[in-house]
Amino acid sequence: MKKALKKFTPFISIIFFGFALWFLDQELQQYQLTEVTAQLSEIPNIYIAVSLFLSFLSYVVLTAYDALGVEYIGEELEAGKIIRAGYVGYAFSHNIGLALITGGSIRYRIYSAWGFTGMQVTQIVGFSAFTLWIGFCAVGGLALLFATPNLPNDFALPFVSLRVLGIILLLMVVGYIWASAKIKRELTFKDWSFQFPELRLSLQQVTIASVDWLMAASVLYVLLPDVGINFFSFVGIFLLAQIAGLFSQVPGGLGVFESVMLLYLSNFMPGSQVLGILVVYRLIYYILPLLVAIIVLGYQEYQVNRKAVHEFGEKAADWVPRVVPQVLSFSVFIGGAILLFSGALPSEVPRMYWLQHFIPLPVIEMSHFLASLVGAALLVLAGALQRRVDAAYHLTVGLLIFGILFSLLKGADYEEASILAVMLIALLFCRQEFHRKASLFSQQYSRRWLTMIFMVLISAVWLGAFAYQHVEYQRNLWWEFTLMGDAPRYLRATVAALGFAVIIGLVKLLRPNKQKRRVAENDVERSKKVIMNADHALSNLALLGDKQFLFSDSGESFIMFRIENRSCIALGDPVGKKEEAESLIWAFYEYCLDQDLNPVFYDVGNKYLEYYMDLELPSFKIGEEGKVNLTAFDLERLDPSIQTNCTYLENQGYEWKLLAPGEAAPFLPTLKQISSESLRSQKRKEAGFSVGNFDEQYLQHFPIAMVEKEGVPVAFSNILSSGGRQEITTDLLRYRSGVPHGVIDFMVAQTMKWGAEQGYQRFNLGLAPLSGSNEQQFSSRWGRLINFVYTYGENIYGFKTVRSYKEKYRPDWQPKYLVCPAGLAMPGILSSLAKVVGGGLSTPVSTKMDSLSPEAESQG
Numbered sequence: 001m002k003k004a005l006k007k008f009t010p011f012i013s014i015i016f017f018g019f020a021l022w023f024l025d026q027e028l029q030q031y032q033l034t035e036v037t038a039q040l041s042e043i044p045n046i047y048i049a050v051s052l053f054l055s056f057l058s059y060v061v062l063t064a065y066d067a068l069g070v071e072y073i074g075e076e077l078e079a080g081k082i083i084r085a086g087y088v089g090y091a092f093s094h095n096i097g098l099a100l101i102t103g104g105s106i107r108y109r110i111y112s113a114w115g116f117t118g119m120q121v122t123q124i125v126g127f128s129a130f131t132l133w134i135g136f137c138a139v140g141g142l143a144l145l146f147a148t149p150n151l152p153n154d155f156a157l158p159f160v161s162l163r164v165l166g167i168i169l170l171l172m173v174v175g176y177i178w179a180s181a182k183i184k185r186e187l188t189f190k191d192w193s194f195q196f197p198e199l200r201l202s203l204q205q206v207t208i209a210s211v212d213w214l215m216a217a218s219v220l221y222v223l224l225p226d227v228g229i230n231f232f233s234f235v236g237i238f239l240l241a242q243i244a245g246l247f248s249q250v251p252g253g254l255g256v257f258e259s260v261m262l263l264y265l266s267n268f269m270p271g272s273q274v275l276g277i278l279v280v281y282r283l284i285y286y287i288l289p290l291l292v293a294i295i296v297l298g299y300q301e302y303q304v305n306r307k308a309v310h311e312f313g314e315k316a317a318d319w320v321p322r323v324v325p326q327v328l329s330f331s332v333f334i335g336g337a338i339l340l341f342s343g344a345l346p347s348e349v350p351r352m353y354w355l356q357h358f359i360p361l362p363v364i365e366m367s368h369f370l371a372s373l374v375g376a377a378l379l380v381l382a383g384a385l386q387r388r389v390d391a392a393y394h395l396t397v398g399l400l401i402f403g404i405l406f407s408l409l410k411g412a413d414y415e416e417a418s419i420l421a422v423m424l425i426a427l428l429f430c431r432q433e434f435h436r437k438a439s440l441f442s443q444q445y446s447r448r449w450l451t452m453i454f455m456v457l458i459s460a461v462w463l464g465a466f467a468y469q470h471v472e473y474q475r476n477l478w479w480e481f482t483l484m485g486d487a488p489r490y491l492r493a494t495v496a497a498l499g500f501a502v503i504i505g506l507v508k509l510l511r512p513n514k515q516k517r518r519v520a521e522n523d524v525e526r527s528k529k530v531i532m533n534a535d536h537a538l539s540n541l542a543l544l545g546d547k548q549f550l551f552s553d554s555g556e557s558f559i560m561f562r563i564e565n566r567s568c569i570a571l572g573d574p575v576g577k578k579e580e581a582e583s584l585i586w587a588f589y590e591y592c593l594d595q596d597l598n599p600v601f602y603d604v605g606n607k608y609l610e611y612y613m614d615l616e617l618p619s620f621k622i623g624e625e626g627k628v629n630l631t632a633f634d635l636e637r638l639d640p641s642i643q644t645n646c647t648y649l650e651n652q653g654y655e656w657k658l659l660a661p662g663e664a665a666p667f668l669p670t671l672k673q674i675s676s677e678s679l680r681s682q683k684r685k686e687a688g689f690s691v692g693n694f695d696e697q698y699l700q701h702f703p704i705a706m707v708e709k710e711g712v713p714v715a716f717s718n719i720l721s722s723g724g725r726q727e728i729t730t731d732l733l734r735y736r737s738g739v740p741h742g743v744i745d746f747m748v749a750q751t752m753k754w755g756a757e758q759g760y761q762r763f764n765l766g767l768a769p770l771s772g773s774n775e776q777q778f779s780s781r782w783g784r785l786i787n788f789v790y791t792y793g794e795n796i797y798g799f800k801t802v803r804s805y806k807e808k809y810r811p812d813w814q815p816k817y818l819v820c821p822a823g824l825a826m827p828g829i830l831s832s833l834a835k836v837v838g839g840g841l842s843t844p845v846s847t848k849m850d851s852l853s854p855e856a857e858s859q860g
Contacts, residue, residue: 043280047223054219055289059289061208065208067079070082122826122827134172136242137172139239140240143235144165145163162236183196216285217234241260241264244260262274262275329383332427333452336378336456337375338419339407340460342371343490344460348411352411359409367410376498378399378403379457379501390434397427400421400427436583436586467490527549527560530558531575532723534576535724537728538720545698546689548561557577557581559587567598567832568588571690574608585612598821599820603816618819621816624768627762627764630760642808644742645742645745652709657708658703658754668696675694677737678734690837692718705719716734716735717751725758726761728762748809752809765809766806768813
């Protein structure tokens with residue numbers, strides 16, 4: 001039920017948006033589009049200048065929310081940085097909607113660069129959101145109680161009166177201030193905890209937020225003509241309109257806010273004048289701050305990645321391919337919207353009279369009809385372009401060519417033809433970026449993307465309905481073909497565009513989910529055939545039987561994953577054919593979207609990192625994986641302490657023995673005892689997922705290396721290997737408590753020696769968490785965030801200890817990453833990841849190699 005409700009939630013935005021357009025249409029029926037546009041030029045310049053200044057002050061005050069949030073969590077930050085983060089976050093959330101998600105994601109990106117953890121950013125965002133609402137209650141309560149606005153008689157509210165609502169709001173403010181003064185302890189509910197700020201901070205919240213709301217209302221108020229509207233009465237209606245826009249979840253409250261304000265202000269001035277003023281207000285308070293925020297965000301990214309920017313010329317070839325699909329996808333979507341809006345508006349009369357001398361009327365009619373169809377098709381194809389689908393590229397190129405042609409033929413619209421031509425040229429120069437072989441109908445669109453498509457379609461319908469509302473509807477309009485018959489052309493084109501959208505939607509809805517069909521649970525035998533040709537030894541963890549698999553169409557590649565809460569966690573890179581990796585990564589991502597899960601790629605390398613970047617998911621470096629070259633292996637080249645341990649154990653009568661797969665069956669009871677004793681002495685329990693566990697069926701797949709003394713097994717490990725003798729590694733490393741700790745060095749060194757003799761190319765030492773050549777910078781930026789996972793997951797030893805131990809084997813280090821959504825989703829993802837990787841928050845386990853060293857053990 002919860003999942004179904006969440007899937008329906010985005011369509012609530014569409015319903016609110018459609019209702020708002022319907023209401024605007026009803027209120028503006030007696031006006032024409034030309035009257036609204038004429039009102040834009042009648043607003044005095046001095047009013048616009050004052051409104052711009054007040055908008056600037058309002059955003060400055062907004063940033064103080066973040067300053068209070070930083071103080072609340074007990075941190076300190078420069079004022080300039082707080083202003084930068086707060087301004088950018090609010091500018092985006094005001095325009096895009098879903099303030100906690102959009103503003104939270106932006107702030108996470110900025111604050112994490114300054115050393116803040118995901119949990120701290122979540123606290124700042126939550127505190128700021130609460131500040132916004134407590135200010136709303138204070139200002140709204142005072143305005144509704146002491147300056148109650150007069151509403152139209154036919155306007156119904158779910159309250160006895162607005163004064164009663166004002167009293168309730170003020171009581172909430174007083175209650176919060178009282179609780180801040182009296183309640184000092186931390187309040188907890190399940191996994192959530194909250195502590196009231198001190199009285200001084202809560203009073204600052206109410207004061208600053210109240211000033212902000214008053215300034216935001218003033219931005220619109222100063223644009224109004226002198227028609228006798230009381231400011232404080234206006235504030236009450238302004239807040240009601242804002243709350244309606246926020247609850248609708250329509251980006252920026254577009255249409256919903258305007259509907260409420262139009263309902264009130266039309267009592268004082270013509271509706272066309274109100275709508276013109278509201279358009280100017282939206283430009284001043286929403287669009288212009290957003291454009292400035294984009295520039296500020298660019299500056300912030302430059303400050304964080306200054307070195308990378310200086311090296312841009314050298315790395316442009318790697319960076320540009322990741323950006324191009326996103327930019328072109330967005331531009332094609334805009335191009336589709338332009339064609340639909342153009343088809344809904346009246347044609348330029350002089351151009352039409354000039355065009356009739358060259359183009360027959362049937363061609364004009366058909367061009368107008370097909371141009372709207374092209375616009376609708378571009379909206380759909382834009383999402384597939386973002387996913388680099390080659391079929392979408394070819395279709396888009398063709399449609400842009402036809403769109404340019406139809407724009408010129410339907411009304412000599414050279415402006416939109418020029419815009420489409422620029423998009424076409426950009427696409428032609430970027431052909432190589434759209435190489436992914438995939439079916440167009442198999443693409444899964446996010447609900448956010450579908451919402452945008454529906455909003456454009458609804459806007460186009462309303463725009464035409466408003467433009468031609470003076471035209472009386474008659475049945476013969478559908479068959480009327482005249483040079484200036486814009487209304488009939490609009491009707492025919494709109495029905496065609498909507499019909500196309502409905503057909504595409506039904507096809508995608510009724511088409512079986514291809515990714516879901518390719519998912520198998522615990523399909524060990526099928527995955528084993530793929531692992532035989534894998535180039536990574538840790539792909540054998542698929543044989544644990546604790547994972548699900550998403551197979552490629554050929555069945556020769558897969559991604560292994562596990563679902564925990566709302567996170568779908570993939571382990572490592574795709575296993576199998578390299579040429580199928582990109583399509584598998586996209587298939588997994590689309591499967592997660594369809595199942596309403598957060599896609600998480602854990603412990604992936606840089607081999608396919610550019611493919612993950614195409615998903616628009618951030619990557620976090622979680623450490624480095626050590627690999628020892630076995631082609632020139634020599635035990636004497638290793639650290640002297642390893643040689644000393646090996647020599648000592650050999651002199652004490654310890655022997656290393658290898659059993660082929662299946663030969664260890666008689667020894668399994670003994671090995672089980674060794675395993676249990678080893679875990680008990682180290683105060684650990686079996687984990688799984690990213691490391692092996694003692695399972696007899698699992699162990700039968702691998703060679704078992706045993707260490708014996710006087711013929712009695714005292715330690716063992718299972719050996720994982722990749723196809724083509726490329727890589728081996730040890731998985732479980734278990735030993736009796738009385739055995740010298742040097743047995744770890746002895747088992748690993750002997751396994752390396754055996755691997756070199758068998759012709760294997762490298763030995764995988766596993767992950768050294770939070771390590772790398774730029775360790776200090778990395779730790780200051782992400783260390784505290786990612787350390788959550790490793791504190792409770794794999795890294796009880798301390799990453800420096802793990803790194804220093806593995807360094808004794810002289811490995812080459814390769815980076816490893818976590819790729820997943822950031823923002824407010826991050827705490828839940830990390831919690832799920834810790835549970836899957838470590839078996840729960842109370843169950844620490846080691847990194848890949850099941851045990852490491854005496855130092856590591858004591859550190860744990």
